[in-house]
Amino acid sequence: MSTPLTLHVFTGQYKPIPYGEVPSWDPAQQATWPATTATLIAGHEHAVLVDALLTRSEGEQLARWVTDSTDAALSHIYITHGHADHFFGAGALLRQFPYARLVSRPETLHEAQQQVEPAMMAAWTAWFDGQFDTAPTVPVEVSADHLDVDGHLLRVLPIGGADGVTATIVHIPDLDAIVSGDIAYNDIHMWLVGSTPHSRREWLSSLDRLEAYAPKTIIAGHRDPAAPDDDARRLLDQSRQYISDFDRLAASADTAGAIVEAMLATYGHFGNPYTLHAAADSQFASPRRDGS
Numbered sequence: 001m002s003t004p005l006t007l008h009v010f011t012g013q014y015k016p017i018p019y020g021e022v023p024s025w026d027p028a029q030q031a032t033w034p035a036t037t038a039t040l041i042a043g044h045e046h047a048v049l050v051d052a053l054l055t056r057s058e059g060e061q062l063a064r065w066v067t068d069s070t071d072a073a074l075s076h077i078y079i080t081h082g083h084a085d086h087f088f089g090a091g092a093l094l095r096q097f098p099y100a101r102l103v104s105r106p107e108t109l110h111e112a113q114q115q116v117e118p119a120m121m122a123a124w125t126a127w128f129d130g131q132f133d134t135a136p137t138v139p140v141e142v143s144a145d146h147l148d149v150d151g152h153l154l155r156v157l158p159i160g161g162a163d164g165v166t167a168t169i170v171h172i173p174d175l176d177a178i179v180s181g182d183i184a185y186n187d188i189h190m191w192l193v194g195s196t197p198h199s200r201r202e203w204l205s206s207l208d209r210l211e212a213y214a215p216k217t218i219i220a221g222h223r224d225p226a227a228p229d230d231d232a233r234r235l236l237d238q239s240r241q242y243i244s245d246f247d248r249l250a251a252s253a254d255t256a257g258a259i260v261e262a263m264l265a266t267y268g269h270f271g272n273p274y275t276l277h278a279a280a281d282s283q284f285a286s287p288r289r290d291g292s
């Protein structure tokens with residue numbers, strides 16, 4: 001009988017960013033990037049880290065935290081989806097744990113590769129100039145649909161669309177837990193920037209697929225540091241409701257400000273309001289809405 005797994009969650013802080021092209025945002029307020037998590041699943045001998053944050057400083061903190069959290073050898077750093085805020089911080093980890101492999105599912109690799117190309121690099125530089133590794137290691141394909149930690153199964157599963165093209169999860173049956181990447185959020189405004197009715201439907205379907213695994217615990221890729229728990233029921237309900245509410249308002253509201261005001265009436269306690277402003281403004285920037 002193998003020893004039990006332990007699950008540890010590192011929650012980063014909200015990171016200041018320039019407010020950029022978001023007209024509904026009050027420039028007197030500090031715009032921030034959503035707090036992001038990394039999850040360590042450790043046995044006695046081996047461990048797997050899920051996601052690796054964004055900045056150099058976050059990557060260094062994470063590497064120290066892994067060392068403090070377990071004596072097990074880190075075999076893999078699994079990236080849930082191909083967005084920079086979940087893997088650009090891996091450099092410090094790969095230096096500290098040179099035998100660990102940075103991997104992801106094949107479905108995510110194209111999007112991850114795009115993050116290091118000039119157009120996306122320019123976007124990340126506008127937000128985090130000088131703070132991140134501009135030559136980050138990009139994950140390589142994991143050759144199976146699971147990883148193994150001391151005989152315990154970690155299923156790595158492509159689920160569908162969320163805030164990007166393809167989101168994957170790590171399902172840990174022995175813990176009744178899922179590390180959801182950006183499919184479920186925990187008390188943080190969801191990244192609906194540039195979303196469409198179609199992409200929001202896809203995201204809701206991804207939440208349905210998550211629920212089909214009947215997890216008790218969901219570790220969300222973006223989690224308010226003060227979130228009360230990681231209860232799967234609560235996260236699934238709030239994520240579904242948030243997308244549905246935004247979808248309804250995006251179809252009916254006349255201004256971005258009206259979307260923001262109505263959403264804040266329900267979700268005023270959520271972290272990172274800047275995300276909501278950017279998402280609301282994006283609904284009026286598309287050719288479809290302004291007639292251009």
Ligand SMILES: [Zn+2]
Pocket residue numbers: 083085086182221222
């Ligand atoms: Zn994210």
